[in-house]
Amino acid sequence: MGCERLAETSASPRDRRFQTLVALMLSSQTKDTTNAVAMKRLQTELPPHAPGAPAGLNLENVLAADPELINKLIWAVGFHNNKTKYLKQAAVILTDKWNGDIPDTIEGLVALPGVGPKMAHLCLSAAWDRTEGIGVDVHVHRITNLWGWHTTKNPEETRLALQSWLPRDRWREINWLLVGFGQTVCLPVGRRCGECDLGLRGLCRAAEKKKVLEGRRIRESxxxxxxxxxxxxxxxxxxxxxxxxxxxxxxxxxxxxxxxxxxxxxxxxxxxxxxxxxxxxxxxxxxxxxxxxxx
Structure with a gap:
């Protein structure tokens, strides 16, 4: 499950967009499973900002919550101290400049603390259903370079290279396809080439030959x-x-x-x-x- 899909379907459209932004802000240097736990705690344990108001994850409750409480609820994610500060700062900006909603432009999103180009493109796509670019993280950058699709130095160069030839109707799905692949099979360390169909069929130029031979032997049993x-x-x-x-x-x-x-x-x-x-x-x-x- 991609972190951009962690918003509650029962929430209002505005709250769903805010939850999507929060999930993406928590996602850096954090596994999706860990992020999902932190999001669930915010959605169920944040107290209401006023008597009679709904509890859970929305802009008003984040504004009113004590930073120590937010930090406690998201402690499992990477750099949780910084992310607590970013969430509080972003809540103020959204209230003052965006009428309590999240920005509907890439420029507005990247202006928020803790939000980079990858998060902005994913957020715009998931929250506003508008795909204006490819969300490229370390997995997409690493794997596409391993495959020899291009030779780029950073995710932003990779994004521009992919957008130059990949059909636009594939821009949205390539992120979650390669992120999932990079987290489960084509790992940064200890790639599972013997379990990968691309490697077993001789289609991956970066596959480790010894692992492929062993995987092929097992499959032929x-x-x-x-x-x-x-x-x-x-x-x-x-x-x-x-x-x-x-x-x-x-x-x-x-x-x-x-x-x-x-x-x-x-x-x-x-x-x-x-x-x-x-x-x-x-x-x-x-x-x-x-x-x-x-x-």
């Missing part, structure tokens, strides 16, 4: 059901011989050389295999016959 002589059904794991899998070289970060007369090479589904005559193929098949074992 199958579990089947076998009926024993006594009528019992057992599960049998059927897998390729270890040397058969290792001999398949996934084309990752490598250039495939042109075939020569001495050794012709065929590339199929991201793998290289040597061409063989019919007798050699029969020998290879008999040598690499599948074996079954109980699991």
């Amino acid at each position: 199958t579990v089947i059901e076998k009926i024993e002589d006594d009528g019992a059904t057992v599960k049998v794991k059927e897998e390729l011989e270890q040397d058969e899998v290792i001999e398949k070289a996934v084309v990752v970060n490598e250039t495939v050389n042109e075939p020569t007369k001495e050794s012709e090479t065929e590339v199929t589904d991201g793998f290289e295999t040597k061409s063989e005559s019919a007798p050699e193929q029969r020998d290879a098949l008999s040598k690499k016959a599948r074996r079954s074992k109980r699991v």
